Amino acid sequence: MRIEKYIASLVRASLDNDMRSVRALSTKIIRRIKDENPDIAYEISEALNYNASGISASRSIGYGFLPQDNDSRIDLIRLEEPSEIIRPFFNEKLNEIINDIEIERNHINKLVSMGLKPTSSILIFGEPGVGKTHLAKYFSSLFKLKFASLDMSSAVSSYLGKTGQNLKKVIDFAKEEPTLLLLDEFDAIAKKRDDTTDLGELKRVVNVLLKELEEWPAHSILVAATNHPELLDKAIWRRFDMAINIPLPDYDARLEIIENEFKDIVIDFKKKELVAKLLKDVSAAEIIKLCEKTKKQVIIYDKSPEKVIFIELANMNQGKNIEFNKMFCRIAREEFSMTYREMANILGKSVSAIQNYLK
Numbered sequence: 001m002r003i004e005k006y007i008a009s010l011v012r013a014s015l016d017n018d019m020r021s022v023r024a025l026s027t028k029i030i031r032r033i034k035d036e037n038p039d040i041a042y043e044i045s046e047a048l049n050y051n052a053s054g055i056s057a058s059r060s061i062g063y064g065f066l067p068q069d070n071d072s073r074i075d076l077i078r079l080e081e082p083s084e085i086i087r088p089f090f091n092e093k094l095n096e097i098i099n100d101i102e103i104e105r106n107h108i109n110k111l112v113s114m115g116l117k118p119t120s121s122i123l124i125f126g127e128p129g130v131g132k133t134h135l136a137k138y139f140s141s142l143f144k145l146k147f148a149s150l151d152m153s154s155a156v157s158s159y160l161g162k163t164g165q166n167l168k169k170v171i172d173f174a175k176e177e178p179t180l181l182l183l184d185e186f187d188a189i190a191k192k193r194d195d196t197t198d199l200g201e202l203k204r205v206v207n208v209l210l211k212e213l214e215e216w217p218a219h220s221i222l223v224a225a226t227n228h229p230e231l232l233d234k235a236i237w238r239r240f241d242m243a244i245n246i247p248l249p250d251y252d253a254r255l256e257i258i259e260n261e262f263k264d265i266v267i268d269f270k271k272k273e274l275v276a277k278l279l280k281d282v283s284a285a286e287i288i289k290l291c292e293k294t295k296k297q298v299i300i301y302d303k304s305p306e307k308v309i310f311i312e313l314a315n316m317n318q319g320k321n322i323e324f325n326k327m328f329c330r331i332a333r334e335e336f337s338m339t340y341r342e343m344a345n346i347l348g349k350s351v352s353a354i355q356n357y358l359k
């Protein structure tokens with residue numbers, strides 16, 4: 001049997017929690033790869049050994065016990081298996097900032113030996129779907145750090161009076177070994193209007209953070225991510241080594257995202273530049289969703305990708321923006337020879353409105 005076939009069976013067995021098959025398949029895979037890839041065969045057999053002695057398999061790659069809530073015994077953070085993350089597509093200015101961080105961290109020993117600290121606490125802010133979580137994961141993959149994440153908003157709501165204490169545990173865990181700790185929905189530590197969270201507890205959380213940030217070790221990175229930077233105190237902002245604003249993608253970044261989405265499928269899609277232009281003010285996550293929808297339609301119905309994506313785009317923007325509608329009608333007429341009626345249907349407007357847009 002081909003090794004790829006084992007992988008498919010292994011995925012099924014793991015998803016179904018069929019441990020007997022997982023073990024049997026893993027043993028087969030070890031036998032098949034041990035000559036060419038002894039290190040990977042060893043890694044798999046270590047995972048099996050740990051599991052057989054009742055220890056979490058992830059400990060075989062140095063993942064210790066996760067910090068837990070004292071009462072509920074629920075793990076406080078999520079640790080993810082290391083994997084290679086593609087570099088997110090950003091505007092040129094942001095790319096330069098990321099390059100600088102990369103260079104700094106590649107000179108970590110030199111800097112530390114001279115009493116300097118490389119950037120190791122970063123506040124990332126921007127609208128939903130611009131790539132905050134993605135960037136944090138990318139850093140963890142780039143710098144070979146374990147990726148641990150804690151959703152602050154659910155921590156604050158589920159641990160109430162124990163949030164400060166639990167946060168301290170999580171931070172101690174991340175300080176111990178090289179880790180990228182992502183504190184997501186970070187604005188949850190700020191007091192919001194008409195919010196019933198205990199103010200005293202939030203203050204304790206902030207104090208824990210301020211203190212821990214000061215003593216944060218260079219080998220780990222703390223990333224706080226938020227869609228609402230305006231809710232955060234100046235004192236907190238100042239304590240981070242760096243604040244990164246991720247804006248909505250500009251034309252070049254949008255084009256890169258679209259090209260990346262279509263790179264693995266063989267279809268004739270010419271008007272990517274035009275689409276990138278039309279996707280102004282749209283987040284990366286939304287662009288990706290749009291591309292996925294388009295690919296499906298193109299694959300199933302053999303439609304023209306330009307036309308599908310163009311119509312999906314209009315659905316996304318329906319009625320929101322006159323400027324968009326005008327641009328849409330112009331392109332619909334010039335590039336796709338659409339009738340007024342078709343345009344009216346897509347935009348949910350009357351034919352006379354379309355005539356108006358095209359005046």
Ligand SMILES: Nc1ncnc2c1ncn2[C@@H]1O[C@H](COP(=O)(O)OP(=O)(O)O)[C@@H](O)[C@H]1O
Nearest residue numbers: 088089090127128129130131132133134284285
């Ligand atoms: N700049 C980007 N380049 C490539 N993919 C992106 C980018 N931004 C977001 N994505 C993708 O969009 C989805 C949502 O992104 P995420 O990082 O979770 O957004 P955020 O945390 O800012 O809300 C993910 O699948 C992510 O990989």
Ligand SMILES: [Mg+2]
Nearest residue numbers: 132133184225
């Ligand atoms: Mg996110």
